[in-house]
Amino acid sequence: MQYRIAGKHEIDERMGGDGYAQTMVELIAQDSSVVHIDCDLAGCSKASEIAKVYPAQVINAGIAEANAVGIAAGLSAAGKIPFVHSFGPFISRRAFDQAFLSAAYAKLNVKLIGSDPGICAAYNGGTHMPFEDCALYLAVPDAIVLDPSDYVMFINLLKKLYAWYGVSYLRMVRKNSARIYEDGADFEIGKGVLLREGNDVTIVASGLLVDEALKAQEILSERGISARVIDMFTWKPLDVELLLQSAAKTGCIVTAENHNCTVGLGAAVARVLAEHCPIPVEMVGVQDRFGQVGAIGFLQEEYRLNAREIVRKAARAVGRKRQ
Incomplete structure (x- = not known):
């Protein structure tokens, strides 16, 4: 494992949404069953960049997270690999029943991405500031819950989740996270x-x-x-x-x-x-x-x-x- 020497505490100016879009394009290029579902937040997830290359692989469910997760469950049942993005509180609290029953209870394969976790919601304030999003998914049997520390780890974990069957929740910091790891660092789900x-x-x-x-x-x-x-x-x-x-x-x-x-x-x-x-x-x-x-x-x-x-x-x- 490579990581940067503590003491520099550098800010990585690469945006989480840009990295997400680039990774999704790579995954779709190798597997056409991969689908991105957004909740009217294409500017945050850069879903518009995915749609430029693979328009048929992008769905905007609108400001309706529960419906988005329901769509994802249906797509998974039909053999697709759906990734669903919204702000952390909405992809957790608002969509929890669908994530629990329609996806997890049904043993389906749905990847949930929650952006701007915790205080990273900043000026969006308390309504958009999830301090309980991971707790909800910790309560889902067999779910995976991941809180990456930097851009490099986030991108690596996205690729790992593609190959991991089941319901997962991955936090995404969109802006200016500290840089901890060197590019190319590799991580294993379940291993700190x-x-x-x-x-x-x-x-x-x-x-x-x-x-x-x-x-x-x-x-x-x-x-x-x-x-x-x-x-x-x-x-x-x-x-x-x-x-x-x-x-x-x-x-x-x-x-x-x-x-x-x-x-x-x-x-x-x-x-x-x-x-x-x-x-x-x-x-x-x-x-x-x-x-x-x-x-x-x-x-x-x-x-x-x-x-x-x-x-x-x-x-x-x-x-x-x-x-």
Whole structure:
């Protein structure tokens, strides 16, 4: 696995929608059964670029996410491989019954893409700011739930989901995510990525918070605390083996996510540890709150989704362990 050296914390200006459209064109070129379904958000997913090349493979279901997922289920039953995109809250909350029953319960093959997850919705505000989207899909039997940390990982996971049968939910950050991995890096669904070794505490992060975890690791190192950092982009299936290895090695864990941690990655990690290796766990994430309008920088401070909060929780976890 290749990844960029922590400390640069570069912004990747490549747009998630552009990468999505390019990847879909590649997939359709090799398999005409692939179909893209959008919910009147072609400007976000760049579906118009797909339609220029393969117009018959693009469907605009309009602002009707439940109907879009129902269409996807029907197409899957007919042998197609549908990818469905909308903003995170709408492809989760509004379409959940169709995703659960029409797709998952029926054992069909539907790929759901939720863009602008968590505080990445920014100026679209609380109505468009999903802190519970992954939690809903964690509750779907056999579903896959993925929260990629950068553009490179997002594109790689799109291709992996094409080959994976079943219902899946993949978050997509459309604008200016941090660059963590080198181009060409490869990932395995169900396997987290160990980014930094450490002995005192393990930071288990995903999505937007991975770069913040790497910043926190540097600060903790200066303070004499050795932090292990894991990119746990795959929430379901969770990498239980890596999690338990890390728990045994460091004796305490901090989770970090751009999501409501009471029902998200933090909760999933805590459940595994409670069953197999009870140790101190601290959680960085949205603490049971609604979203609001604001710039991402402001929202990171408002919801404490930053390196400073990870450092604070890591120091507390280490203190609890020593007690």
